[in-house]
Amino acid sequence: MPGPWLVRSGGTALLSADDPAAGQDDGARAVLLGLEASGEAAGGLDELERLAETDGVAVVGRLTQARDEPDPATYLGSGKVAELAGLVRERQAGMVIADGELSPAQVRNLEERLAARVVDRTALILDIFGQHARSSEGRAQVELAQLAYQLPRLRGQGTELSRVGGGRVAGGAGIGVRGPGEQRLETERRHLRRRMALLRRQVAETGRRRARTRSRRRHNQVPSVAITGYTNAGKSALLNRLTGADALVQDALFATLDPTVRQTRSPGGRRYTLTDTVGFVRHLPHQLVDAFRSTLEEVVEADLVLHVVDASAPDAMDQVTTVRGVLYEIGARDHTELLALNKVDVAPPEWLAALRSAYPDAVAVSALTGEGIEDLRAAIDRALPPG
Incomplete structure (x- = not known):
């Protein structure tokens, strides 16, 4: 399996093979920044x-700064950047991970000052x-x-991709003449845009197939329940318990990316479908929300949203x-x-009591x-639209 920071789905590396941090033994050691x-x-x-x-990265340190807004140039103030550089050297970290989205300029400036790979x-x-993507749909x-x-983050490395043909030069060439570096950047951009257009067509076709399947279910008057919730809340385990399915269950974030649809019956014998969907997380990247729209349509088009909550999580609310x-x-x-407070077998009683009070x-x-589980089956039956 590729090492950390290699994009597994399409071959385009977040950490390219010629990046100075690639291949270093300390590349999988990171300091967190918030x-x-x-x-x-x-x-x-x-x-x-x-x-x-x-993602296979060992966290060897943390650094935080109290400030209302990130510094537009370096995310942190100058003094904290110097402190962070010392921490990176002390812990022999090859990477810094920021708990927020960084601009290309912030990444570039931090990498210059830290001599380490910076990602957000x-x-x-x-x-x-x-x-974690397994199916062709998920990978696309x-x-x-x-x-x-x-x-928007493509940039040259050093002078290799720098513009060298601008301005007035011999032979009458002037504004608009691009050097080899800028030509290569434009070529890369065109390649990425073409690839994105192809992927959008593939995802759109998948969405149309899903829509046809949902239309058949509606025609057959089979209501649908979408299981949603925070990542690692136990959605797949609950699907298995309710339907006898064998969906993958792991104690890991984002173990499920590809929707799993299973059919079951209510206590009164009514058929309905349960769909296990991708888990959410704080500050879920908008790029993922946009790309997974066809998958998330399973939630949008559902008759009932079964929202699974990890009752053992300190930040469940x-x-x-x-x-x-x-x-x-x-x-x-x-x-x-319909909220399902899961993992009550391990949730502290006082936390569970607070959740019950907040969500009666x-x-x-x-x-x-x-x-x-039988109480949940009955609650689902009551919440489904009249058959």
Whole structure:
């Protein structure tokens, strides 16, 4: 399997083979970087560390700065950049991961000062998606998102791609004459745009096939339930428990990218489908939301959204807010929603009590032990549209 920072789906590397950090033994050792603007840095860096570990990167240090807005040039203030450079040297890290999206200029300036590879949260999540995509549909969607992220970030390395033909030169050539570096950049951009156009056509065709399948289900009067929630909330395990399916279950972020559709029956014998969909996360990259629109249509077109919540997570309520924000963004804000508080077998009682108080209509379950599953089946039956 390719090492960290290689895009697995389409062959375009986030960390190219000729990058100075590529192939270094310390390339998989990273320092995390965050801002404390809203008091969320600690929790955000905890999640960022889990994301890094999911992608095979060892976290060897953290650094945060309290400021309301990122520095437009270097994300951090100059003093903190110097402190970060010392931490990178001390921990022998080859990489710095920022808990936010960096501009190309911020990446370039930080890399010059730190002598280490700098990536942001978006690049990290995109790389994890590239690693976990299995089907041709998933790979196409991930590659499209990766290229959308990469296109505005193309830049020359050193003087190799610098513009050398501008201005007035001998022979009458002047403005508009491009040197070899700029020509190569334009060639790369055209290649990426052509590839993105092809991928968009592939994803659109997949979306049309999904729409035809949903149309047949509606014609046969089979209601649909979309299982959604924060990543690693236990959606696939709950699908398996409810339907007897064998969907992949892993204690890992973004283990499921490709939708799994299974049919089951309510306690009264009514047939309906359950669809396991991709999990969400705080600050889910907009490139992924755009690229996965055909997959997320399974949620938009569902009769009921079964929102799975990890009751054992200390930030469960924040996760609920995050998921509902994504549902709002994709056009599923008015859907009937049923909350399932999962993992009650391991959730601290006081946390579970707080969640029950905040969401009195939620059903407490354990996909692992089966606790509360029959209550959930009955709740789904009541929430489905009249048959």
